[in-house]
Each structure stands twice: as structure tokens, then as C-alpha cells.
Amino acid sequence: MRRTNRVQRPLSCGPIHPFAHPFANAEEAWLWYVACQRARTDGARVRANLSEKPRPCDPDDIYRAVMALRKAGRLGAHHIRVLGAAIRRDRRPDPRVAEEAKAAHLWQQAMAALGEILTAKGIME
Numbered sequence: 368m369r370r371t372n373r374v375q376r377p378l379s380c381g382p383i384h385p386f387a388h389p390f391a392n393a394e395e396a397w398l399w400y401v402a403c404q405r406a407r408t409d410g411a412r413v414r415a416n417l418s419e420k421p422r423p424c425d426p427d428d429i430y431r432a433v434m435a436l437r438k439a440g441r442l443g444a445h446h447i448r449v450l451g452a453a454i455r456r457d458r459r460p461d462p463r464v465a466e467e468a469k470a471a472h473l474w475q476q477a478m479a480a481l482g483e484i485l486t487a488k489g490i491m492e
Contacts (some may be wrong), residue, residue: 387423390491393482398400400429401454432484433477446477455457 390396403426433450436442449470453459462471485491 387421388491390485393478393485393491396429396434396485396491397453397478397481398452398457398459398476400426406453407458422490423490428488428490429481429485432481432488432490435443436477436480436484441480442477445474450477451475 371465390399398446399422406471407426433447437447449460452470453474460467460474482491
């Protein structure tokens with residue numbers, strides 16, 4: 368059997384669409400990723416530059432950025448759980464709700480770290 372080498376594609380691979388709209392913040396990028404994942408689950412195929420508002424990356428770039436932060440130790444398992452819960456609920460944790468206050472704090476930490484990496488890659492303003 369032939370063995371294939373799998374090479375991870377770098378973030379923001381390829382030219383950026385000239386009319387691409389960078390994300391205003393990391394939360395917007397993460398929730399966009401969530402919406403794209405929901406569409407994929409429903410059977411849609413994500414293709415570059417076909418949306419009304421082109422983005423400077425693929426949804427997978429957002430995921431890879433989060434996993435890079437996890438691998439570097441900047442995000443812990445508890446941060447990843449909070450981000451996953453946002454996928455299930457389709458919203459961020461509300462700091463005004465007592466049961467979600469800790470999750471909201473972890474969310475802010477994760478968004479700050481994600482924002483740094485997305486800004487460096489030109490995905491976020």
C-alpha cells in the first residue's frame with residue numbers, strides 16, 4: 368500500500384481576494400466559522416470567494432488557528448470546551464447569566480489569543 372505524506376496547509380494560503388472583508392474581531396471570525404461548519408453539516412460545500420461578503424481566509428484557517436493556540440499551550444481544554452459550547456448554542460456565553468460567568472471569562476481569554484493570531488495573519492483588522 369502506498370504511503371502518503373500529509374502536510375498541513377499554512378494559514379492564509381494563496382492570494383487574498385482583492386475585495387475581501389477582514390473580520391472586525393475574533394468573535395466575529397469564530398461565529399463565522401461556526402456558521403460555515405453548520406452549513407457543511409447540512410451538506411453545503413464551502414468554496415472560496417462565492418459569498419456576498421468574501422473573507423480573507425477559509426473557515427478551516429480559523430480552526431487551525433485555534434488548534435495552533437491549543438498546541439502552543441495558550442488555550443487549555445477548558446477554553447476549547449467553551450468554544451465548542453458556542454458551536455452547539457450558536458452564541459457566545461453571556462456574562463450576565465450566573466451559570467455562564469466563568470465560561471464568559473474563558474471565552475474572552477480565547478478571543479484575545481485568537482485575535483492576536485488572526486491579526487498577524489491579516490484575517491482580522
